[in-house]
Amino acid sequence: MPLSPLKRLFTPDPGKPDGPDRLLIEGREVPVRYRANAQARRIIMRMEKDGRGIVLTVPPGTSGNAAHEFASSQAGWIWQRLSPADQQPETLIGSSVTIRGIEYVIEPASGRGTPVHIRDLPSPQLVVRGDAEHMRRRITDFLKREARRDLEKASRGYAQAMQVDFSRLSVRDTTSRWGSCSSTGTLSYSWRLIMAPPKVLDYVCAHEVAHIEQMNHGPEFWNLVYRHCPHTDFARTWLKRHGHTLHKLPL
Ligand SMILES: [Zn+2]
Known part of the structure; x- marks a missing residue:
C-alpha cells in the first residue's frame, strides 16, 4: 500500500528539536520524541518500547526542521514497525x-x-x-438520500393536512437552523435531522410547512403547529437539549 503524503501536525522550534512532535501516517498520529545527545554524530531513530511512537536522538545543533524532515523521510520504516493496532488506517469501522x-x-x-x-x-x-x-x-450520501425521503414524506403530509402547497424542497448541511421556509414557498432542511428521533424530523416539517400559512412565530402560527403535530413539545425540548449532537458525528 503506498503511503499517503505526510502532514506536519506540530512544528518544533526550528532552532532545535524540542518537545513532542507528531507524524501523520495513513491517518494515524504517530508520536515523535527528540533527544539531543552531545555524543551523537548523526540522527538515530528507534521505536518506542511500546511500538507506538518513535524516538530520535539528534546531534547538538540539529534544527527542529531537519529532525522532523528526517523522521518524515522514514515513514515507511516507521509504519512497518508500528504495533499492529496502530497499523490500521484510520476508518469509521466500529464507530x-x-x-x-x-x-x-x-x-x-x-x-x-x-x-x-x-x-x-x-x-x-x-x-x-x-x-x-x-x-x-x-455514508453521508446515504444519509442525505434517506433524509430527503423522510423530509419529503412528512412535508407532503403536513402540506395536505394544513391545505397549503410548497414549491420546492431542498436538503442542505445548515449549521444554524434545522429548517427554513422562504416567501416563495421553498422548504429547506438540514440532512442531519435524519439522525434525530423521527418525531423530531416530523416536527421540523410541521413547523416549516406552517410557515407557508403563517410567516411569523405568533400565536396563530403555534396554534397551527400544535394542532397538527402532537409531539411539538417533545421535539422542541429534544432539539434544545440534544440538537448540537447532530453536528458531532464522525461525518
Ligand atoms: Zn420558524
Missing part, C-alpha cells in the same frame, strides 16, 4: 452513526451490492461496501 434515533454500528462489507444499507437484525448495523477511504462520503 457508529445514529439514524432515526437508533445507533447503527458501521460494518464494512466486500463484493458487489448496494454501497450502503441498513441491517436491523441481529443488531443495528450500517453495512458499507468499498474502500475505507470512501466510507465517510458513502
Whole structure:
C-alpha cells in the first residue's frame, strides 16, 4: 500500500528539536520524541518500547526542521514497525452513526451490492461496501438520500393536512437552523435531522410547512403547529437539549 503524503501536525522550534512532535501516517498520529545527545554524530531513530511512537536522538545543533524532515523521510520504516493496532488506517469501522434515533454500528462489507444499507437484525448495523477511504462520503450520501425521503414524506403530509402547497424542497448541511421556509414557498432542511428521533424530523416539517400559512412565530402560527403535530413539545425540548449532537458525528 503506498503511503499517503505526510502532514506536519506540530512544528518544533526550528532552532532545535524540542518537545513532542507528531507524524501523520495513513491517518494515524504517530508520536515523535527528540533527544539531543552531545555524543551523537548523526540522527538515530528507534521505536518506542511500546511500538507506538518513535524516538530520535539528534546531534547538538540539529534544527527542529531537519529532525522532523528526517523522521518524515522514514515513514515507511516507521509504519512497518508500528504495533499492529496502530497499523490500521484510520476508518469509521466500529464507530457508529445514529439514524432515526437508533445507533447503527458501521460494518464494512466486500463484493458487489448496494454501497450502503441498513441491517436491523441481529443488531443495528450500517453495512458499507468499498474502500475505507470512501466510507465517510458513502455514508453521508446515504444519509442525505434517506433524509430527503423522510423530509419529503412528512412535508407532503403536513402540506395536505394544513391545505397549503410548497414549491420546492431542498436538503442542505445548515449549521444554524434545522429548517427554513422562504416567501416563495421553498422548504429547506438540514440532512442531519435524519439522525434525530423521527418525531423530531416530523416536527421540523410541521413547523416549516406552517410557515407557508403563517410567516411569523405568533400565536396563530403555534396554534397551527400544535394542532397538527402532537409531539411539538417533545421535539422542541429534544432539539434544545440534544440538537448540537447532530453536528458531532464522525461525518
Ligand atoms: Zn420558524
